[in-house]
Amino acid sequence: MLEVDNVTKEYPTPAEPLEVLRGVSLTLDRGQSLAIVGPSGSGKSTLLAILGALDRPTSGKVQLGTVNPFQLDDGKLAEFRRDRVGFVFQDHHLLPQLSVLENVLVPLLADGKPAADDVQRAETLLSRVGLADRVTHRPAELSGGERQRVAIARALIRSPALLLADEPTGNLDSTTADAISRLLVELQREHNSILVVVTHSQSLADAMQQQKRIEDGQLL
Numbered sequence: 001m002l003e004v005d006n007v008t009k010e011y012p013t014p015a016e017p018l019e020v021l022r023g024v025s026l027t028l029d030r031g032q033s034l035a036i037v038g039p040s041g042s043g044k045s046t047l048l049a050i051l052g053a054l055d056r057p058t059s060g061k062v063q064l065g066t067v068n069p070f071q072l073d074d075g076k077l078a079e080f081r082r083d084r085v086g087f088v089f090q091d092h093h094l095l096p097q098l099s100v101l102e103n104v105l106v107p108l109l110a111d112g113k114p115a116a117d118d119v120q121r122a123e124t125l126l127s128r129v130g131l132a133d134r135v136t137h138r139p140a141e142l143s144g145g146e147r148q149r150v151a152i153a154r155a156l157i158r159s160p161a162l163l164l165a166d167e168p169t170g171n172l173d174s175t176t177a178d179a180i181s182r183l184l185v186e187l188q189r190e191h192n193s194i195l196v197v198v199t200h201s202q203s204l205a206d207a208m209q210q211q212k213r214i215e216d217g218q219l220l
């Protein structure tokens with residue numbers, strides 16, 4: 001379960017602090033999906049970064065299962081992010097010099113050289129996202145939709161409890177975007193992950209079980 005309780009985020013400015021998140025609370029169970037929609041600058045990416053423990057809240061609590069990531073030391077926090085959270089960004093963030101297969105294996109490299117069953121799992125995931133015949137390609141040799149499929153496979157290689165996606169279809173045409181939306185939800189269900197997407201796309205939002213609107217740092 002993901003529990004977010006009264007989270008705030010402020011940035012210092014020369015005048016008064018800029019309040020970007022103002023008391024955000026939400027609860028999601030394993031297997032649930034949520035879209036957060038709202039205008040530009042409303043705090044969507046900031047909230048997602050806090051959910052994924054990439055950024056610290058100014059106050060409030062985030063808990064995934066029994067763990068509050070912000071109580072961990074830096075080493076354990078990095079482990080938490082790597083083991084428990086999968087990220088899909090608008091820009092795929094794939095490493096250009098690595099093959100598709102190697103990119104999917106990147107989250108496992110911290111454990112040393114991937115074992116044969118890790119490689120098999122990556123190949124199975126790549127088949128699942130429709131890229132069985134692209135494993136040796138470099139990202140530059142793929143279409144935008146294919147690159148997002150690789151990014152989704154990479155995000156799921158550790159079967160994370162929490163899958164976070166920031167505008168994952170933002171760079172895609174509407175047909176490809178719909179296919180990627182469906183794939184995200186299907187895989188999230190198969191892995192029984194919690195999925196939170198932030199997006200301006202109503203069709204992506206409609207693919208999620210729940211939708212919440214954020215305005216001026218507050219969830220409505």
Ligand SMILES: Nc1ncnc2c1ncn2[C@@H]1O[C@H](COP(=O)(O)OP(=O)(O)OP(=O)(O)O)[C@@H](O)[C@H]1O
Nearest residue numbers: 011018020038039040041042043044045046047198
């Ligand atoms: N590191 C930072 N320092 C100061 N202000 C910041 C910082 N990061 C974000 N902000 C401010 O916080 C507000 C919310 O930003 P955020 O990126 O969360 O918005 P968003 O809803 O994701 O917008 P968009 O839809 O345009 O991506 C913005 O006004 C932004 O200028």
